[in-house]
Amino acid sequence: MTPELRHLRYFVAVAEQLSFTVAARELHIAQQSLSQQIAALEHALGARLFDRDTRGTRLTEVGRVFLPEARAVLTHADAALETARRAVRGEVGRLRVAFLVSTANYMMPPVVRAFRERYPDVELLAEAVAIADLVAGLREDRYDAAFTRPPLVDDLVTATLVAEPVCAVLPAGHPLAGRPELRLADLAGEPWVLTPRGSWEPWHRKYDEDFRAAGFEPRVVQRADGVPSLLGLVAAGVGVTRLARSAHSLRRSGVAFVPIAGEQAETVMAWHPARDRQAVRNLLDVAAGLAASIDLTEAG
Amino acid sequence: MTPELRHLRYFVAVAEQLSFTVAARELHIAQQSLSQQIAALEHALGARLFDRDTRGTRLTEVGRVFLPEARAVLTHADAALETARRAVRGEVGRLRVAFLVSTANYMMPPVVRAFRERYPDVELLAEAVAIADLVAGLREDRYDAAFTRPPLVDDLVTATLVAEPVCAVLPAGHPLAGRPELRLADLAGEPWVLTPRGSWEPWHRKYDEDFRAAGFEPRVVQRADGVPSLLGLVAAGVGVTRLARSAHSLRRSGVAFVPIAGEQAETVMAWHPARDRQAVRNLLDVAAGLAASIDLTEAG
DNA sequence: CGGGGTTACAGTCGGAGCCTGTGACCCCAG
DNA sequence: CTGGGGTCACAGGCTCCGACTGTAACCCCG
Numbered sequence: 001m002t003p004e005l006r007h008l009r010y011f012v013a014v015a016e017q018l019s020f021t022v023a024a025r026e027l028h029i030a031q032q033s034l035s036q037q038i039a040a041l042e043h044a045l046g047a048r049l050f051d052r053d054t055r056g057t058r059l060t061e062v063g064r065v066f067l068p069e070a071r072a073v074l075t076h077a078d079a080a081l082e083t084a085r086r087a088v089r090g091e092v093g094r095l096r097v098a099f100l101v102s103t104a105n106y107m108m109p110p111v112v113r114a115f116r117e118r119y120p121d122v123e124l125l126a127e128a129v130a131i132a133d134l135v136a137g138l139r140e141d142r143y144d145a146a147f148t149r150p151p152l153v154d155d156l157v158t159a160t161l162v163a164e165p166v167c168a169v170l171p172a173g174h175p176l177a178g179r180p181e182l183r184l185a186d187l188a189g190e191p192w193v194l195t196p197r198g199s200w201e202p203w204h205r206k207y208d209e210d211f212r213a214a215g216f217e218p219r220v221v222q223r224a225d226g227v228p229s230l231l232g233l234v235a236a237g238v239g240v241t242r243l244a245r246s247a248h249s250l251r252r253s254g255v256a257f258v259p260i261a262g263e264q265a266e267t268v269m270a271w272h273p274a275r276d277r278q279a280v281r282n283l284l285d286v287a288a289g290l291a292a293s294i295d296l297t298e299a300g
Numbered sequence: 301m302t303p304e305l306r307h308l309r310y311f312v313a314v315a316e317q318l319s320f321t322v323a324a325r326e327l328h329i330a331q332q333s334l335s336q337q338i339a340a341l342e343h344a345l346g347a348r349l350f351d352r353d354t355r356g357t358r359l360t361e362v363g364r365v366f367l368p369e370a371r372a373v374l375t376h377a378d379a380a381l382e383t384a385r386r387a388v389r390g391e392v393g394r395l396r397v398a399f400l401v402s403t404a405n406y407m408m409p410p411v412v413r414a415f416r417e418r419y420p421d422v423e424l425l426a427e428a429v430a431i432a433d434l435v436a437g438l439r440e441d442r443y444d445a446a447f448t449r450p451p452l453v454d455d456l457v458t459a460t461l462v463a464e465p466v467c468a469v470l471p472a473g474h475p476l477a478g479r480p481e482l483r484l485a486d487l488a489g490e491p492w493v494l495t496p497r498g499s500w501e502p503w504h505r506k507y508d509e510d511f512r513a514a515g516f517e518p519r520v521v522q523r524a525d526g527v528p529s530l531l532g533l534v535a536a537g538v539g540v541t542r543l544a545r546s547a548h549s550l551r552r553s554g555v556a557f558v559p560i561a562g563e564q565a566e567t568v569m570a571w572h573p574a575r576d577r578q579a580v581r582n583l584l585d586v587a588a589g590l591a592a593s594i595d596l597t598e599a600g
Numbered sequence: 601c602g603g604g605g606t607t608a609c610a611g612t613c614g615g616a617g618c619c620t621g622t623g624a625c626c627c628c629a630g
Numbered sequence: 631c632t633g634g635g636g637t638c639a640c641a642g643g644c645t646c647c648g649a650c651t652g653t654a655a656c657c658c659c660g
Contacts (some may be wrong), residue, residue, distance in 0.1 A: 003381060004304040006648095020607065033649050035607065040648095045381070054606045061444075061577060063393065065387035069380035078375050079343070080369035081303060087365035088347040094361065131396040139649040144361075273593060306617095320638060331620050335638065340616095354625040354637050 005077055007041040008070040011049060015067050018057050071141060084182035090279030092121040096145040097283065098137055102227050103267050104128035107147045110294070115286045131148035131200040138272050145271045145280050147287070149244075151202045157276070158268040159284055161291040163266055165245045168255045169230070171237045174177050177256035184214035184242075184260055192218040193230055210263075231255055268298075305377055308370040309342040310334055311349060315367050318357050319435075360405045390579030392421040397583065398437055398446040402527050403567050405537050406546050407447045407587075410594070415537035415586045422579060430499040438572050446572045447587070449544075451502045457576070458568040459584055461591040465545045466563035469530070471537045477556035484514035484542075484560055491539035492518040493530055531555055 013023040014034065024031040024156055042048050049063035059067065086092045095115075099108045112126050129137065137143040138156055150255060165194045168187055176186060197204050211218055221239045224230055228250055230241045235254030244265035248257045271280050313323040314334065324331040330539030342348050349363035359367065386392045395415075399408045412426050427436065437443040438456055450458060468487055470477045476486060495503050511518055521539050524530055528550055532539050544565035548557045569587055571580050 002305075003377075004303075004306060005377075006304060007511065008377075008380075021605085025629065029648090031607075032609085032651085035609095036648075039608095045384050045388060047384075055658070060385060061579065062387040065393050066380070066384040068382050073373070073377045073380045077303075077305075077373045080308075080366070084345050084347075084362060084366040084371050087362040088345060093365050094385075140659060196360045201626055301616095319636095321636085329617090330619060331638075332620085332640085335640095336617075339639095352638060355627070356637065 001040050001044050003041055004043050005074065007037055010037050011041060012067065012070050012074065014038060014050065014057065015059055015063060020057060038296060041226070088278060090122070090277060090282040091119055093121040093144070093279055094125065095279050095283060096125045096143045097127070097270050098134045098143040099126060099128045100131055100134055100146070100148040101128045102247065103147050103149065106249060107267060110290055111147065111287050114290055115283055118286055119282060138270060141272070141275060144275060144277065145269055146284055148268060148270055150266055150268050151193055151206060152270055153202065156270045157273045158270045159288055160266050160268050162267045163264045165259040166260050166265045167243060167245050167257040169234050169241045169243050170258065171234055172254050173257055174256060176258065179258055181261050182258050184210060185216065187240055188214070188216035191221040193222045193224060193233040193239040194218070194220050195230070196223045196225055301343050303341055303344050305374065307337055308374055310337050310343060311412070312367065312370050312374065313341050314338060314350065314357065315359055320357060324456060350569050361440055389395065389577060390422070390577060390582040391419055393579055394423040394425065395579050395583060396443045398427050398434045398443040399427045399435055400431055400446070400448040401428045402547065403447050403449065406549060407567060411447065411559050411587050411591055414590055415583055418586055419582060438570060439573060441572070444575060444577065445569055445583055448568060448570055450566055450568055451506060452570055456570045457572045457573045459588070460566050462567045463564045464471050465559040466565045467543060467545050467557040468540045469534050471534055471560065472554050472556055474556060476558065479558055481561050482558050484510060485516065487540055488514070488516035492524045493520040493524060493533040493539040493541050494518065494520050495530070495532045496523045496525055499525060
């Protein structure tokens with residue numbers, strides 16, 4: 001026989017009560033069963049743990065040595081199970097989170113900070129990545145969750161965190177730069193700088209649709225990858241572009257942000273539905289809580 | 301269900317093999333039984349430990365957190381059982397040893413030292429006590445073993461360690477002090493100093509017998525308890541007495557020790573037969589080994 | 601010397617844990 | 631495309647272990 005935790009529990013109970021009868025009552029089993037299990041444990045150890053006779057039960061020297069050991073093992077086992085249960089609740093473990101580069105500058109610091117404060121025993125790995133890698137990472141289980149912009153793909157779940165105005169980005173001093181608000185159609189004649197078509201199909205399909213709805217096809221004078229590059233080209237007077245207002249934090253000089261009427265850019269948290277762990281829900285809760293309490297898009 | 305060590309063993313095996321089939325083979329059980337037990341553990345924790353499908357088995361995040369915990373508990377449990385087994389072998393624990401005051405001066409230091417060196421994890425409590433307390437202590441389980449002189453009592457077991465000459469103890473300058481050897485009868489006319497009769501009946505019965513065999517009854521001029529007192533009285537010329545040779549180490553001046561032909565004093569280890577633990581045997585082995593290798597009676 | 605306490609022994613029962621047989625599924629090689 | 635070898639899960643049955651009850655032996659105390 002190989003001893004189980006049950007034997008240790010029984011042993012400790014008898015050692016504490018110094019009575020099989022009382023310990024059995026406490027354990028909700030019969031005294032005979034308890035005697036039997038203790039005997040089995042003693043057999044496995046090769047020595048008696050108790051001296052017992054009709055006038056009582058006393059620990060032997062071996063029992064005296066074993067008692068603290070058995071207690072420690074039981075405590076350790078409880079702690080291990082409790083740790084596992086904390087992991088189930090998403091309070092310990094590891095969480096790999098991707099931030100879309102264009103949202104990382106304002107989302108990552110407050111989200112990471114708030115999450116680490118709330119769940120100090122979760123190892124949070126945060127990474128700023130491009131959209132294609134972000135989606136691939138979620139699908140391939142390289143990331144547990146991601147902060148990004150819609151639209152994405154059908155096989156990922158998303159939850160919207162914040163919505164912000166979409167702005168026309170114009171060179172400083174542009175005739176339209178003073179306006180409080182614009183319509184996309186107002187920019188029909190402008191030279192445009194946009195991201196390369198290949199970067200992420202769903203986005204570009206949406207852009208195409210928006211332009212079609214505005215009644216024109218933009219004259220693209222240059223394509224550049226990444227928000228800072230676009231802002232640089234606009235500041236240099238190469239053309240105009242269209243970005244979420246939060247991008248303004250990346251470049252304050254030489255560009256003007258003018259809201260486009262009725263257009264909203266959302267930031268969402270995305271994850272794979274098959275890997276919907278509690279830690280992911282916790283992250284969503286923290287991020288949603290932040291979004292409700294402070295204006296994340298201004299934080300950068 | 302409350303998890304047992306078996307579940308942890310099974311979990312670790314699957315986590316190491318990342319295969320139910322292979323782990324089951326290793327554990328000498330069927331794959332189906334293993335799946336069943338893992339499922340039970342998962343149910344107790346409230347979450348899956350493995351993601352499994354037809355193309356393999358992978359740890360979940362909860363499993364990843366739980367794995368080192370489970371390993372640690374198993375290691376701890378093994379260590380606890382090993383400690384208990386060491387206790388069975390008398391390698392850890394506590395040993396309460398009484399030394400008869402008159403043997404303590406030469407037995408206690410080497411025995412305690414040798415035992416502590418051989419069994420460093422045994423807490424050895426050594427005490428020098430009078431014969432009556434020594435016997436009572438063994439009977440009442442206050443001592444596990446004792447070093448003393450026979451004869452004792454029937455209900456204790458003894459093992460002889462060393463035998464040494466019994467000597468007549470004479471004042472320095474006594475007419476018989478120069479002899480290489482004496483017979484008890486040679487001392488028939490001397491004034492005697494002896495221990496009080498009440499100290500330990502079995503000894504006094506033996507003394508009476510010895511004197512009767514020598515054909516005289518000693519004229520006792522004074523009774524005093526303890527070897528130093530007797531030696532002091534002899535040195536002062538009050539009378540003669542009879543002691544084991546090892547008592548010489550307690551007083552070198554003013555007394556002469558002359559062996560009495562054919563008389564031997566034994567030193568024995570005694571213990572209660574009902575409490576015959578391995579640690580007691582170990583102590584006996586150490587003491588017997590010392591007795592064989594060095595002359596304990598000269599050590600003081 | 602009976603009553604209340606202890607643990608041990610004997611016999612029985614139910615269920616936990618194991619087994620075998622089978623099925624669904626995936627991947628790779630032919 | 632299809633068969634073979636791999637994965638794990640489901641279903642049904644058996645065995646034995648850990649429970650149970652009933653009883654006995656023993657000690658101490660009133």
